[in-house]
Amino acid sequence: PQAKLRLDAYCDKSTGTDEVNAKLAQRRAERVRDILVKQYGVPEQSITLNPVGSAEQVYERGELNRIVRITVLFD
Secondary structure, three states: OOOEEEEEEEEEOOOOOHHHHHHHHHHHHHHHHHHHHHHHOOHHHHHEEEEEEEOOOOOOOHHHHOOOEEEEEEE
């Protein structure tokens, strides 16, 4: 119950501008937050959105970076 979640949302840097990808990452993180809250009962206040966009790439293959990575944080 004390755990917090951070949603890191990424985009493929080979498609779209940085501005477009920043907005897309924000929407992507919001959608995952909404699913966690509405379908799984996770308290919204325990979720932090971190829209990374295309500033960082997790994977070498661009299309694999269209993800939201969930990190569980404990106090």
